[in-house]
Amino acid sequence: xxxxxxxxxxxxxxxxxxxxxxxxxxxxxxxxxxxxxxxxxxxxxxxxxxxxxxxxxxxxxxxxxxxxxxxxxxxxxxxxxxxxxxxxxxxxxxxxxxxxxxxxxxxxxxxxxxxxxxxxxxxxxxxxxxxxxxxxxxxxxxxxxxxxxxxxxxxxxxxxxxxxxxxxxxxxxxxxxxxxxxxxxxxxxxxxxxxxxxxxxxxxxxxxxxxxxxxxxxxxxxxxxxxxxxxxxxxxxxxxxxxxxxxxxxxxxxxxxxxxxxxxxxxxxxxxxxxxxxxxxxxxxxxxxxxxxxxxxxxxxxxxxxxxxxxxxxxxxxxxxxxxxxxxxxxxxxxxxxxxxxxxxxxxxxxxxxxxxxxxxxxxxxxxxxxxxxxxxxxxxxxxxxxxxxxxxxxxxxxxxxxxxxxxxxxxxxxxxxxx
Amino acid sequence: xxxxxxxxxxxxxxxxxxxxxxxxxxxxxxxxxxxxxxxxxxxxxxxxxxxxxxxxxxxxxxxxxxxxxxxxxxxxxxxxxxxxxxxxxxxxxxxxxxxxxxxxxxxxxxxxxxxxxxxxxxxxxxxxxxxxxxxxxxxxxxxxxxxxxxxxxxxxxx
Ligand SMILES: [Zn+2]
Numbered sequence: 001x002x003x004x005x006x007x008x009x010x011x012x013x014x015x016x017x018x019x020x021x022x023x024x025x026x027x028x029x030x031x032x033x034x035x036x037x038x039x040x041x042x043x044x045x046x047x048x049x050x051x052x053x054x055x056x057x058x059x060x061x062x063x064x065x066x067x068x069x070x071x072x073x074x075x076x077x078x079x080x081x082x083x084x085x086x087x088x089x090x091x092x093x094x095x096x097x098x099x100x101x102x103x104x105x106x107x108x109x110x111x112x113x114x115x116x117x118x119x120x121x122x123x124x125x126x127x128x129x130x131x132x133x134x135x136x137x138x139x140x141x142x143x144x145x146x147x148x149x150x151x152x153x154x155x156x157x158x159x160x161x162x163x164x165x166x167x168x169x170x171x172x173x174x175x176x177x178x179x180x181x182x183x184x185x186x187x188x189x190x191x192x193x194x195x196x197x198x199x200x201x202x203x204x205x206x207x208x209x210x211x212x213x214x215x216x217x218x219x220x221x222x223x224x225x226x227x228x229x230x231x232x233x234x235x236x237x238x239x240x241x242x243x244x245x246x247x248x249x250x251x252x253x254x255x256x257x258x259x260x261x262x263x264x265x266x267x268x269x270x271x272x273x274x275x276x277x278x279x280x281x282x283x284x285x286x287x288x289x290x291x292x293x294x295x296x297x298x299x300x301x302x303x304x305x306x307x308x309x310x311x312x313x314x315x316x317x318x319x320x321x322x323x324x325x326x327x328x329x330x331x332x333x334x335x336x337x338x339x340x341x342x343x344x345x346x347x348x349x350x351x352x353x354x355x356x357x358x359x360x361x362x363x364x365x366x367x368x369x370x371x372x373x374x375x376x377x378x379x380x381x382x383x384x385x386x387x388x389x390x391x392x393x394x395x396x397x398x399x400x401x402x403x404x405x406x407x408x409x410x411x412x413x414x415x416x417x418x419x420x
Numbered sequence: 421x422x423x424x425x426x427x428x429x430x431x432x433x434x435x436x437x438x439x440x441x442x443x444x445x446x447x448x449x450x451x452x453x454x455x456x457x458x459x460x461x462x463x464x465x466x467x468x469x470x471x472x473x474x475x476x477x478x479x480x481x482x483x484x485x486x487x488x489x490x491x492x493x494x495x496x497x498x499x500x501x502x503x504x505x506x507x508x509x510x511x512x513x514x515x516x517x518x519x520x521x522x523x524x525x526x527x528x529x530x531x532x533x534x535x536x537x538x539x540x541x542x543x544x545x546x547x548x549x550x551x552x553x554x555x556x557x558x559x560x561x562x563x564x565x566x567x568x569x570x571x572x573x574x575x576x577x578x
Contacts, residue, residue, distance in 0.1 A: 117497065118494075118496065120497035120498065121499070123498070123499075125499075127427060132499060134526075135496060135500050136427070136499040136500060137427050137430075137551070138513060138526055138527070138528060139492055139496035139500040139502075139513075139528075140496075141492065141494075141497075144492055144513055147513075148487075149488070151490055152487065152540065155540035155541070156540070196493070198493055198494060199490045199492060199493065202490075246466060246469075247455075247467070249522065250524075251487070251524045251526065255526075256458070256459055256525070257458045257523055257525040257526065258524045258525075259455075260455055260458075260523040261522035261523065262455065262456060262520075262521055262522050262523075263450070263454055263470065264453055
């Protein structure tokens, strides 16, 4: 297929918390990816960095920072920022350059050194910034939003804290097999239940940590890959970077309120309202499910459409489990089951290693913690190892097709479909 | 003590808290398509199907139903206003769906309303509240307070 690009090399610096410069992690990952590809840095004609942000500003414009650390050699450069979706944007930019014939080989790098504790916005008085406002006016941290989603699922779908603990137990078991994970230890449901409540109903072990780490990919055109001797590389067939559709009626970080669904004009708003099930109309606030066409679901749908596949084709998925409850939401949003049925998949073991469609065989954010600009790239590293059959003890048998899914602050979609 | 809204223009100026029947959140409405925005959008209508109209101030519904809720067991980082010397007291956050506007609005619950007092679908109303007091300023905000059987609950102690 003409839209494919090849993954020639992948590399990661293990996740942890050391507080060193992000450049070290990124360069280590880049060198590993280059070695894995069999290419030398000076053969790479384009480098794209996913930016590390400090104080609300991409303080380290990552593309050139990595290029300088690897040694200036004149490659084309780009730096991108889209919060948690930064890595997917970097991959999308690399893919566009390759498919447009602007570059044969592109190196994509993301790395972070995360602060301690809650993510917080930049200092100063900045009442124009919605991210600043949610902290000032409400004290609404990221875990607070995760708590709201988790409670909503319990009320609408009958999820229980035990279901959320099952997600942690599953991901910890996979992470224990991953040498790049920060937490490599099995966790029991009892340990989850004994951890402190952070944002009711979620406990410390339901919520992902913030971590240091780095990930890199060497991407190329299919013709270049063949000339380079890679006859059957892992291919990226779709990259979804969609925005939401108005009105976005599901509360999302960092919103203080959703869009309103009352616009009277013909068009988008009223069409979306009319699509809702009839039972939704009089009792909007009661225990009715979120709108069928949620932003997260639209991210995956765009990726499937671009790749010409569907959820039934998946061998595995890597999704953004910022919280255990959110992983269950992703099962529904990427189409592994109907809305509201996510918990039954984890109860049956369908998404565990050895199950029908393993989700987060890497161990997920539960085992890694979030290294923001590296994370979406790390998801693609895991797909690549799985599709190569090189994932060791966490290998998904016969893996052929995988998807990653993720969402960046303010409305940045992120999903990648890879196959072999 | 000076009473200052924690953010300008998001809610009506209230008399002393709990005693203002006219207290409302303030949004804006597009004169062309009737879309409602909160926090109030001053610059442009964000409905892509709308050619754009004027934006006028509108009070939002006083009552809504709980969409979800959680609490904050740990002190949020700055710019949240709190006294670092004082022992942290968790507060409850409530997301409330307003039927007329078909939108969900977050807010803190009134003092003394814990997560155990809430349920998804329960009716609540907006009341004036205090976010924080420092040596010369009372920072005012809005709170969501449960309505038990349609009657406002007695003022919870704090
Ligand atoms: Zn309008």
